[in-house]
Amino acid sequence: MITIILSLALTITACRGKVENTEEVKTGDTHTQGETSKYGGIYESYIGSDFNTLDPAFATAALDGEIVSLLYDALVRFDIDGKIVPGLAKSWELPDDKTLVFDLVDNAKFHNGNKVTAHDIKYSFERVLDPDVASPRTWVFDKIMGAKDFMEGTAEEVTGIEVIDDYKIKITLEEPFAPFLSMMGMPAAHIVDKNEIEKYSDQNDYALKPVGTGPYAFVEFKPGDRFVVKANEEYFAGRPFLDGINYRVIKDNSTAIAEFEAGNLDALSIPSVEIDRFANNSEYKPYIINNNTFWNYYIGTMNDKAPFDNKNLRQAVHYAINREAILNAVIPNTSVASHGPIPPGLDGYRSDITSYSYNPEKAKEILLEEGYSKENPLKVKFYHAESASNVALLEPVQAMLNEVGFKVELVSMEWNAYRAAVRQGEPDLFYLSWGADYPDAENYLYPLFHSTMTNGGGNETRYSNPEVDALLELSHKTQDYKERIKLYQQIEDIVIEDSPRIWMYLSRNWTVYKPKVQGVQIYRIFNADKKLDIWLDK
Structure with missing residues (x-):
């Protein structure tokens, strides 16, 4: 069965393989900020969708x-x-x-x-x-x-x-x-x-007319088209090098690639299907940066309703999925298998955690004990945000689940509608990711697993375990750092056993820059980069 699934995955991804020696595909000396730093210039960038709010x-x-x-x-x-x-x-x-x-x-x-x-x-x-x-x-x-x-x-x-x-x-x-x-x-x-x-009777009117203190000030936003900011000349920490940033809204990867190659964008987040081509091109290779991130991708199970209020069935999902095989076939260069909520790079991470090994026979056994089989499958709806990359990853997952006794219906939705559906508890399974708002392992535990964190707090699976709640609350009061880390690890062990989330992978980003782009710094916390380092060699 796995051969069939991998053949499907390879077909979807145009038979690409891993890039070898990826540790050599990094930024060249031109990305090191030095004495020649210059002020001025507009950085041409893009975003893959409209944002929801700037409040x-x-x-x-x-x-x-x-x-x-x-x-x-x-x-x-x-x-x-x-x-x-x-x-x-x-x-x-x-x-x-x-x-x-x-x-x-x-x-x-x-x-x-x-x-x-x-x-x-x-x-x-x-x-x-x-x-x-x-x-x-x-x-x-x-x-x-x-x-x-x-x-x-x-x-x-x-x-x-x-x-x-x-x-x-x-x-x-x-x-x-x-x-x-x-x-x-x-x-x-x-x-x-x-x-x-x-100034506004409706705070939503302020959300897209922001006035802050940051290094860049709002200029304009045209939904589906562009978002523009300019340098804050009086920024208290020193004016940014750039005069401004033009963000175009480009939802299609092929359009973004064409615009970058035409010289209309200064940077490109390389889609996984294009990594080989860019990394093996001498024109682009010196200007590529790749880095592991804190983004942890997972399959969520809705814990407050049947069928996944049953821990055994949640574990069956875990056993049924061969994550390494799927990742190697579908996203070989942009992922590292994940086995738990705490990612490498944060204190508390343990490299020896392997979570659930691929064991389809164990999954079948659990389903049979619960009254399900391929002949009498457990029907579940699996929601995901619409995108070709999500389909490429989740179709093999669907096939693996169907093979052991599930009958999975994939439901593709526009992003905002999808997020609303997840928060309302509609799906049985869903596919999302979590990245750090702040660099503490607690950020991957309390928001995701404390019972009070439902309805937008981060606990989208509606998981509830009084023991986990108590340990999380104890960790908040524990000033001794080493003891706090031990509590984090104890909590992680319990939630892995309970399986509210099936951890899939940690993402790896590949970005290629135009040679004129200097001073690039890679921040692992997504909201840490204030674009103060970057400058343009005009």
Whole structure:
């Protein structure tokens, strides 16, 4: 059966193979920023779809978060290695395990010229918690003292957010929460100007007319066409090298390739089917960067309804899928098999975790015990966002599941409709990914597996396990870092056993740049790159 499936996969992917010696296919010396750095020029880029919002309170998708980081700032941000570095806060201290005091820079301005003060920090955080705003990211701040009273309408302010003076703010938590400082770099923690928000009776009108503090300021957005930003000449951390960035909306990979080869784009995210061609072309090879990411792709099972409220059936899905064979056949250069939620590169990752090995006989045995077989299959609907690459990956998965006693119907949907359907709990199975909002293994555990994180919080599988909830809550209070890592690993072991998600792979990106593009830096946290390093050799 696997031979048939792999033949199908190879046909879909035009019989491509792995690129050899990929460690040599990296950026050349021309991508090293040096003394010849120059200001000026428009960087011609593209995005694969329209974003949903440019309002930090609602930025939950990766693309939204990437753009928010260009237009706004948070108290802290992340460097290329994912370490916490100053943002609007030039320094901070932790007087005790529940208190953080931030000293702000005094030269930050919103794009409208208004100065940024501690009052803007308090307003922005309370806005996310305001029930009338209905942000899906209240969990970023709900551990602050008084947050719950404010959300319930019994308090007019969050008592744990205290403005000391214009450039100093104190945040007090209800109880110790070790990852809180990292979370202050998330998109939801980026700072907005109350004056701009209150211009609009409907906050959705602000969402596409953003005014932040970031290195780039909004110019225009034409849905389905383009998104344009310009350099913030008065950026408090120093003006970016670029004069601006033009993002075209290009949904089709072949169009993006043609535009890059015609010289109309300065960079191209190389589709997996084209990696061989670009990597083996002497014209492009010196200007290719490939890197592993924190994006962890998975198949989700809907845990709060039949059939996948049954752990045995969730495990059967795990056993039925030969992920290595599928990845090698379908996306050999852009994936590394994943066996658990914590990705390599974060403390807590264990290379010896192998999760579930491919064992179709075990899958058949489980299904038979539950009353199902190829003759009497278990019918399930498997939702995914419409794209040729998703079909290429999921058709072999469908075939493998059907072989052991499932009858899988693949349902392709437009992205926004698909995300809404998943959040409403419609599918039995679905295909998504998760990337780090902040560089802590907790980000791959609490949002995904705590029972309160459904309905937009990250727990799209609607998984609930009281033991996991308790361990996650204990990890938040554990200041000893090594002990916290042990708790993370204990939690990971339980959720792997429970199988709410079938981990498939970690992505690997390949990007080719025009020779004039200099200073490229690869940030593993998707919302960390503020495009301050890149410049054009004109």
